[in-house]
Amino acid sequence: MPREVKMSMQTICGIDLGSRSVKIALMQSPTESDSLEIKRLERLDTIRFYREYGRKHDGKLVVNFEALGLPEVDSLVSTGYGRNTLELAGGEAIPELKAHVLGAVHQTGLKDFTLVDLGGQDSKIIQVRRGKMIDFLTNDKCAASSGRYLENMANILDLSLEELGQYADAPVELNSTCAVFGESELIGKIVEGYPIKELAAGVNATIVKRILPLLRSFEGEVLVFTGGVAHNQAVTRLLQEGTGKRVIIPQEPQYNGAIGCCIKGSEASD
Amino acid sequence: MGKIGLTTTVPVEVIYAAGETPIDLNNIFITASDAMKRVEDAELAGFPRNVCGWIKGLYSSALLDPEIRRIIAVTQGDCSNTHALMETWEVEGIDIIPFAFPYDGDPDMLRLQMDKLIAALGTTWEGVKEQKRRLDQVRALAWEIDRLTWEENRVRGFENHLYQVSCSDFNGDPERFAREMEEFIQEARQRESLAERNLSQGRKKAREVRLGFIGVPPIFPEMYDFIEEQGARVVFNEVQRQFSMPFPTEDIVEQYRRYTYPYQVFQRIEDIRCEGERRQLDGIIHYTQSFCYRQIEDLIIRKKLDYPILTLEGENPTGLDARSKMRIESFLSMLKE
Numbered sequence: 266m267p268r269e270v271k272m273s274m275q276t277i278c279g280i281d282l283g284s285r286s287v288k289i290a291l292m293q294s295p296t297e298s299d300s301l302e303i304k305r306l307e308r309l310d311t312i313r314f315y316r317e318y319g320r321k322h323d324g325k326l327v328v329n330f331e332a333l334g335l336p337e338v339d340s341l342v343s344t345g346y347g348r349n350t351l352e353l354a355g356g357e358a359i360p361e362l363k364a365h366v367l368g369a370v371h372q373t374g375l376k377d378f379t380l381v382d383l384g385g386q387d388s389k390i391i392q393v394r395r396g397k398m399i400d401f402l403t404n405d406k407c408a409a410s411s412g413r414y415l416e417n418m419a420n421i422l423d424l425s426l427e428e429l430g431q432y433a434d435a436p437v438e439l440n441s442t443c444a445v446f447g448e449s450e451l452i453g454k455i456v457e458g459y460p461i462k463e464l465a466a467g468v469n470a471t472i473v474k475r476i477l478p479l480l481r482s483f484e485g486e487v488l489v490f491t492g493g494v495a496h497n498q499a500v501t502r503l504l505q506e507g508t509g510k511r512v513i514i515p516q517e518p519q520y521n522g523a524i525g526c527c528i529k530g531s532e533a534s535d
Numbered sequence: 536m537g538k539i540g541l542t543t544t545v546p547v548e549v550i551y552a553a554g555e556t557p558i559d560l561n562n563i564f565i566t567a568s569d570a571m572k573r574v575e576d577a578e579l580a581g582f583p584r585n586v587c588g589w590i591k592g593l594y595s596s597a598l599l600d601p602e603i604r605r606i607i608a609v610t611q612g613d614c615s616n617t618h619a620l621m622e623t624w625e626v627e628g629i630d631i632i633p634f635a636f637p638y639d640g641d642p643d644m645l646r647l648q649m650d651k652l653i654a655a656l657g658t659t660w661e662g663v664k665e666q667k668r669r670l671d672q673v674r675a676l677a678w679e680i681d682r683l684t685w686e687e688n689r690v691r692g693f694e695n696h697l698y699q700v701s702c703s704d705f706n707g708d709p710e711r712f713a714r715e716m717e718e719f720i721q722e723a724r725q726r727e728s729l730a731e732r733n734l735s736q737g738r739k740k741a742r743e744v745r746l747g748f749i750g751v752p753p754i755f756p757e758m759y760d761f762i763e764e765q766g767a768r769v770v771f772n773e774v775q776r777q778f779s780m781p782f783p784t785e786d787i788v789e790q791y792r793r794y795t796y797p798y799q800v801f802q803r804i805e806d807i808r809c810e811g812e813r814r815q816l817d818g819i820i821h822y823t824q825s826f827c828y829r830q831i832e833d834l835i836i837r838k839k840l841d842y843p844i845l846t847l848e849g850e851n852p853t854g855l856d857a858r859s860k861m862r863i864e865s866f867l868s869m870l871k872e
Contacts, residue, residue, distance in 0.1 A: 362869075398872070399843075400869075401869070
C-alpha cells in the first residue's frame, strides 16, 4: 500500500498517532460523490502499536498493515504527536491541528465553532471560522488536564472511565496543580470520608477548571468537543455550564483526527 | 584588564571605558556544548526545578570561569530571580555591582544609575561618550545585517539573531566582532533572495511566510532552522534587535532610555507594531521562558497586537521538542491558508 490503480470505490486510511493510543480510520467514497463513509475504526495502545506493528526504516516508520489486518488502500494520511519524531512511510503526513479541524468540520457539518480536543496528554483549543483554523492554544509542559489524569484518578477510585463520567454534582475541591500530587490529594479526600460520587465529580470538575482559562479568549457560541475525554458526560456537562455555550460532540470524538486524515486524503485525490 | 560578567544588557560603554572586558553570561551559557549540564549543576547546588533555565545556566557559567570576579547584575528591568542569583554568587565570593533600569524610564534616575556604575568601575563620562562613538560604528553593521534580513531577504533568521544578540557585549572585542560582521555582510550581499528560494511543496506554489519573533532570545535557537524548513523565516527578532540599540542618538542616556526591553511592555508593543508594519509580518511568535513573569504579559500582547500570535514556551537548552514543533507547524499551516 498504497496501490497505484484506482478503482471506482476509493478507500482511504487515516492514522492518528496519539500519545496514548493510535487511532485508525478506514473510509470509502465513490469517486463521483463527496460523501465519505466510515468503514472501520480501530484503536490500539500506542506502545503496542509501535512494538508489534512498526519498525524504523530509513528514518521513517514502516507499519505492517497486513499484520494489522488492514486492506490495501488508495491513500494513506497520518498525523499525530509521533509525526515530528517519525514520519509514516508511504503516506502523507499532515499537522495535527489541521487533521482535527478537517475531522470536526466533516463530522458536524459546522463551519464556525471552537474545537476543544482533550486527548491522552494534549489539550487543544482551536478557533474555526469558515471551516479554517484562525487561532489555537495547546497545553505545554503540563498534561494535568488530559485523559491520562482521568485514567489515573478512575484507577484510584476503582471506577471505570464510564462510571467516573457519570458524576458532576457537589464536586470535592481538588487544588493540586500537579496530576501526580493530585493522586495523593484525592487519597486524602477518600480518607476524610467523602462519597465516591463527590470525589468523582471533583476529578471531572478539575479538568474543566483547567480548560476554562484557555477558552476565555475564544469567541463563538458553539463548542465542538472531541478526544477521548469527550466520552465523559460529566466533563461535557460542566464544560457547558462553565462556558454557557452549546457543546456538540461528534459521532466519533476519539477518531476525529483519523477521520480528518481521511478527509485530507480524499481531497488530495480529487 | 579583567572580565566583568553581565546578567543582561547594561550600558556596556562604561565597561569598555574602564578598560575591562564585558562577558554576557547568557551568550557563554547558551553556546556552551554542556549547556544542559550547567542547568543541572545549578539544580544540584539547590536551585529549584521550577525556576527559569537561564538563571540556572548563568549561575553555573559564572562559577566555571575563574577570571570572572565581578558581575554587573540588573536588579530592575529584568526578573527578580536575579536578586537571589546575585546573592548566591556573592556567597561564592564574586563581587556584585547592581544596576537598575528605572521602571518608568525616568532620565534622571537612569543618569544617576549610570553615574554610580561609572564610579564603581572608576571611569568618566568623557570616556563613556568616546566608547559610545566607537561602539556605534560596530552597531551600524548589525543594523545593516538586520536590514539585509527584512528588506533584501538575504539573511537567515538565526544569523540575524546571532549578530544582534552579540551586541550585548560585542563578544568582548568590538573590532574583531566588526570584522566578522563586515565579512558576513560581504557574503550575504552576494546571496540570492531567500524569499524566492524554492518553497513549493509538491505542485502548490508558496510564498515565504514572514514571522516576527518577540520576547527574550530563545533557549532553543534550533527553532530558526526548523521554521525555515517549513517555508517561513523570522525577519524580526525583537529583543535581539534592541540589544543593537537601533536608535541613532548622540545622547547615551537617551539611548538606554529608548532601549525597550527593561521598561513597560507598552513601549515594546509600540516598537513591535511599528516594525511589524515595516517588515510586513504575517504572524508573530511570542516566546516566553517557563516560569517567567513575562508569561503574564502574554495576555497584554495578545490583546494589543493585531497579528496572529503563537505563544511558544521554552524551558531548557535541549533542542526544539516535538510538541513545540507541532505547534509551530500548525501555526504556519494556519498562516498559509
